[in-house]
Each structure stands twice: as structure tokens, then as C-alpha cells.
Amino acid sequence: MNVAQINIFVGILLEEDENRNFMRIQRRRLRDELNPFDLTNNAFRQMFRLDKNSVYQLINSLLPHATERHILSGIPFTTKVFATLNFISTGSYQNSVGCNSWISLSQTSISRSIHYICELIVNHLLQQWVKFPITPEEKFFVKNGFYEKYNLRGIVGAIDGTHVDILAPPETDENFPPFVYINRKGKHSINVMLISDSSCKILACSARFPGSTHDSAIWQISGIRVHLSRSYFEGDVSSRLIGDSGYPLEPWLFTPFLQPANQAEEQFNALLTTGRNVIERTNGVLKGRFRCLSRHRALIYSPDRAANIIYTCCVLHNIALHANLILPEEEIEHYREDNVNRHDQHNNDLLHIGRNLRNNYIRENIII
Incomplete structure (x- = not known):
């Protein structure tokens, strides 16, 4: 290549660089205007x-x-x-x-x-907008909502897990080993624990655990469980969550009868199912409003950054509810992630207390 050709080539490069700079300036000007x-x-x-x-x-x-x-x-x-x-x-x-x-x-x-x-x-903003009821006044407000809508007494929230697909972490990542994020469907995900009130407001969210972790395992080390357990043994025996059979029956967490033995138990299961629908709807509204969480997509981020996006969506979900922004029914993601395995109860003492409380609840509230 002779000198003239080199000069022409350099001129072309400079012109292209000027064009890129011009487009960058124009784009920034357009954005700012x-x-x-x-x-x-x-x-x-x-x-x-x-x-x-x-x-x-x-x-x-x-x-x-x-x-x-x-x-x-x-x-x-x-x-x-x-x-x-x-x-x-x-x-x-x-x-x-x-x-x-x-x-x-x-x-x-x-x-x-x-x-x-x-x-x-x-x-x-997370602690401000996503708050589990702690005070008697806060608990009463949530309980009243479940009673008025679902005829369920003493309920301070409905709990369930949902999976959010993520990008598989690198094989060499020691902090986030990719194999632990593989869920039962063979996808990499985060198993997100959600608790909502009767109006689909998110009261608690945990996005810390990989997709291979069972819902009950996340619950066992949850700070909400620690709080409800402590409150129960300090005298608050009338506050509990409702969950599906993937969770353990405990004094502060009611689950359905696996094999109802009579009409009262069947009616209890029906009430519990109706009340639990709210957490499924919460999940559907959350994923329908913020489509980065949709089951049709995946968060192309490391697990810790993906978790921050999930928490952010929970905050924005509650902000939208506070502003009374109703999501059209056709945009709600209707999808149920059933627990394929029931929880195997290991703490027989809590199981026994939970059964007694559940039976007492039926005697006091179920009318045949």
C-alpha cells in the first residue's frame, strides 16, 4: 500500500469516526430533549x-x-x-x-x-414497601382482610414459592455453583418465597435460594418463621399463615389435609384453597406487570444481581397497588407451580400442636 492509499484509508477511518461521534451526539441530544x-x-x-x-x-x-x-x-x-x-x-x-x-x-x-x-x-425502599405485619394493629388489618374476603380467621398472610429463570452461572463460579440452580424442570432458576395479604400486597420476599431448594427448606430458615414462632410461644396463638402441602403443618402455618376424613375437613380444605388463591394471583400479577420475571423469559444476570431485580419488582408491585393501578386481566400470568412432593414432617412436637390447633379451628369456625 503506497502513501496515497494509506492517506485515503486514514481519511475514511477519520470520517467514519466523525460520523459515529456525530450520531452519538445526536442520540444524546435527542434523549435529553x-x-x-x-x-x-x-x-x-x-x-x-x-x-x-x-x-x-x-x-x-x-x-x-x-x-x-x-x-x-x-x-x-x-x-x-x-x-x-x-x-x-x-x-x-x-x-x-x-x-x-x-x-x-x-x-x-x-x-x-x-x-x-x-x-x-x-x-x-425495600423495607419501607415490603413489610410483614409485626404490631397488633398491622396484624389485625391483614387478618380482617382475609376474614372479609375468604371467611378465614387469624390469617396474616398466604405463602408460596415461585421460580424465576436465570442465566446459568459459569462452571468456574465458586460463589454460585451452576448445578444448585437447576430446578426440577431442568432449568436454572431462583426459588422465590412470597407472602401476600388478601389484596395481593407483597408482605415478604426472599430471593436468596437456588432453584434446587425446596419451598419448605426456604421456610425453615426464614426470618418470618422465626418471628411467628417466637410470637406464638410469647402468647400470640391466633396468628398464622396459610400454605400448600409443600410446607410443614405448624402452629403458625396451616396446610390442607392430605386425605380429608370428613365433610368438615373437606370444607376446611376448600376454604384454605380459596384463601391461597390470592398468593397465586399475586405471583401472576407480579410477573404479568414486570415481564422480566415472566416464565417465558430469563434474567441474564448473576444470581445476586437477579435477586436485586426481583426485590425491585416486589417494591414496584406494591407501589403500583398503592396507586390503585389495576393490571388488565389478560396481562396477568396465570400459571400454577404445584409442589410435586408433599413436605415430610420432621418435628413431631410442632406437627402435634399444629394438628390440634387446626382441629380446634375447624370446631370453632366450620359449620356443617
């Missing part, structure tokens, strides 16, 4: 799954906790929030979110934004 708050209400909710007022309050709640570096960076803080919401809501790949003209960011910027905003939400 467009404001998602200018969208119609319906378009805004479709894109971000929250209304404008909820997103405005979310941004104001996070701003005091944002570092100066992130506030003063080249990407506006609000754009980072919108990018995260759009990704979580649609379940699209990061490049697709970045190409949205209302957001217009590179894939790496989208990735950093999602990680940062989810961390902010988990660290500063």
Missing part, C-alpha cells in the same frame, strides 16, 4: 408500568440516596430510572431498551443504570 413525562398517560403506563405520579415520587425518594457522581454524570438520573423501569416492565434485552428514542443509551450504560437503580431501591 425528549421527556417521557410528555407521553400520554396510557403510553407512559405501557412503557413503565407505573403512572407518572408514582414514578415522580420514586425518583424523589431515590435522589437523596444517589451519589454525587451519579447525579452529575453525563446521563441524567431520571433517564437511569426510566431505563431501569422500561427494562423491568418489558423484559426486553438491554440493547432494545437503549434504542428506545425516549431513553437512547448504550448497552453498557443501560447495564450500569439497572444495577445502580436496583441497588438503590433494594437498599433504601
